[in-house]
Amino acid sequence: MTVDPRWHDFASPEQLAEQFAEDVANFLKVAISQRGHALLALSGGTTPAPFFRRLAQHDLDWSKVVVVPVDERFVPVSSERSNEKLIRDNLLTGKAADARFTPLYHDTATPNEAADQADRAVADLSLPFDVVVLGMGGDGHTASFFPDSPELVDVTDPSATRRVAAVTAPSADEPRLTLTLPLLLSAGLLALHIEGQEKRGVFEAALAQPNPQEKPISAVLLHAATPLHIYWAPKKGEVS
Numbered sequence: 001m002t003v004d005p006r007w008h009d010f011a012s013p014e015q016l017a018e019q020f021a022e023d024v025a026n027f028l029k030v031a032i033s034q035r036g037h038a039l040l041a042l043s044g045g046t047t048p049a050p051f052f053r054r055l056a057q058h059d060l061d062w063s064k065v066v067v068v069p070v071d072e073r074f075v076p077v078s079s080e081r082s083n084e085k086l087i088r089d090n091l092l093t094g095k096a097a098d099a100r101f102t103p104l105y106h107d108t109a110t111p112n113e114a115a116d117q118a119d120r121a122v123a124d125l126s127l128p129f130d131v132v133v134l135g136m137g138g139d140g141h142t143a144s145f146f147p148d149s150p151e152l153v154d155v156t157d158p159s160a161t162r163r164v165a166a167v168t169a170p171s172a173d174e175p176r177l178t179l180t181l182p183l184l185l186s187a188g189l190l191a192l193h194i195e196g197q198e199k200r201g202v203f204e205a206a207l208a209q210p211n212p213q214e215k216p217i218s219a220v221l222l223h224a225a226t227p228l229h230i231y232w233a234p235k236k237g238e239v240s
């Protein structure tokens with residue numbers, strides 16, 4: 001059995017960003033009204049900045065929102081490759097600057113020590129996440145679940161007890177920190193944000209023949225117990 005995919009297709013990245021931000025903001029508002037706070041996990045990379053900027057414009061009680069990266073490079077926040085920097089620069093601005101941020105990166109001697117610190121900090125949050133926004137690379141990686149990572153089996157184990165783990169992969173430039181599969185799958189709203197025909201093809205291939213070793217997004221497809229909401233738009237210049 002694979003996940004129930006719910007497609008949300010848009011004509012442009014701008015239209016996607018606007019509607020996706022509204023859907024996530026509404027989900028956060030409901031979480032705040034029901035449990036007094038909301039937990040939001042966000043992916044990084046090159047795709048989500050316009051969505052973050054639209055989300056930041058939403059009028060909600062940001063002081064009650066906790067934001068956590070889905071995954072992170074083991075680089076300081078000053079690095080242009082830091083997902084934390086991306087989130088801080090594009091989401092945590094204006095009213096949304098009141099949100100609390102729980103980092104995965106810590107300035108430790110090793111990625112494992114940073115993962116231990118982040119694991120404890122995430123354990124102290126009032127889990128589960130209300131909203132998890134995944135991304136996906138052209139190789140089918142999601143979070144920092146890379147096809148060539150020696151830690152892939154551990155971080156995609158549906159019964160993993162660690163919440164945050166350090167990973168390495170020849171295809172990733174730096175060591176990484178990632179939330180593990182069960183934490184991602186426990187979200188109230190599980191969404192995947194991808195753009196472009198190529199990524200759609202990669203995703204549809206994984207859906208047709210899920211194999212986590214080849215396309216790690218398959219681990220989500222095989223183990224999610226709730227629908228996966230896919231927000232997709234063609235890239236600029238592509239037809240939908």
Ligand SMILES: O=C1O[C@H](COP(=O)(O)O)[C@@H](O)[C@H](O)[C@H]1O
Nearest residue numbers: 043044045046047071135136137
């Ligand atoms: O390395 C990463 O890549 C994926 C996908 O990023 P994109 O640049 O292809 O949009 C992202 O989901 C992940 O958070 C990030 O660390």
